[in-house]
Amino acid sequence: MRAATGRRYMAPVVFLVAACLGLIAIRLSAPAGTSSVANSQDRLAGQESTTPAIRVLLGRPRETLDVQVDGPYWITPLDMPTRILAQGDRLAKTVVRSHRQGLQVGDTVLPVDQIQLVAHRDGTLWVSKRRYRGQLRVFTTADGLLRAINRVDLESYLASVVSCEMPPSFPDAARQAQLIAARSYAMFHMKTFGAENDWDVYDSSRSQNYRGAEEIDQQGRHLAVETPATQALVEQTRGIVLVYRDRLFCTYYSAVCGGHTATGASVFGQAAPPLSGVACQMCGEAPNYRWQRELSLAEVETGLKPYFQSRAIDLGRLTTVTVTDPGAGIVPTAKLVGSQQTHRMPTTTLREYALAGKVPSHLFTTQAAGDVLRFSGRGWGHGVGMCQWGSRAMAARGDSAIAILEHYYPQSRLIKVH
């Protein structure tokens, strides 16, 4: 991305970890090379790079973990990285499980409940069917399950994320914009959520999809996730993030906005001003730009049971659902009419409880036909921030990554942080 090397984007920066309105302050005054984007402990041992490390929670807590290292490795307690508990030239596929005296790795019981598995050569670590760069941290939870966390160089993480979030068939400018949005999202979470937790992000769409450097599919084929193309995209955008008034913000993005991006505050309760919502005439060819679905009233009623039970509301039998669509960017309100009473809720809540995985977005209206509800909707995902299919069309007509980001995150600007 040529402009990223221009003067405007070369400001040396120091981060001030000062959360304010959900944003993080960045002061643009430190001499070059002294960036404290992450403190030194956050960098990977033995690495020259000034790139910070990100901690990614892999999947859900589980009873056992399959690990393997295709080269020299060592294991230390998490809080004592110089105390070697085990080491070797290669770790064949080994099962890790919780043990009453600590953690059991293969046949060996280690007297600690948090370990770090260090692969001497980057990218030789396997967890189940995925190969990762960086190191693995294993924590025992209070109920005896294992939590696996991959601590990895941020830019290597992004070379996988861009592959998982946007297919290689999308134009380079769209993928560059995707990478910058993903980097900004990751760094925002490192400074906010990560400051109070053992990990910074999830490896799913709960944060951003991440499947390591390589994975083995169900047919046993080895598939590259990180590729030379995604590595090149990382180099073209290395260290560039979006800021609003010199602060990182949560750069949400979604697949298809349906014609207008959603107002961040209406979907998430709080969002930075660049997420106020913009018109998008570019995603008309996307899947789920417009969609129809049908569900039975009984299905919706069953999904909503936990919601009403936890609030001690007795709606009675659900007889119909009507939706008022307030128009561009605002979350519609659903009116649920029951045999006992009527209740209103945002369609985001209705989708969360009763429609998850059944309708592509919360932007819909409904029509009752007997016991069936017909949903007519637009968009795919929460609709906040960059529209991925819109960015694809913008790039295809020749727009740059900068133009794409300026369109979907107005009032923000790009800076280089490492």
Ligand SMILES: [Zn+2]
């Ligand atoms: Zn769109």
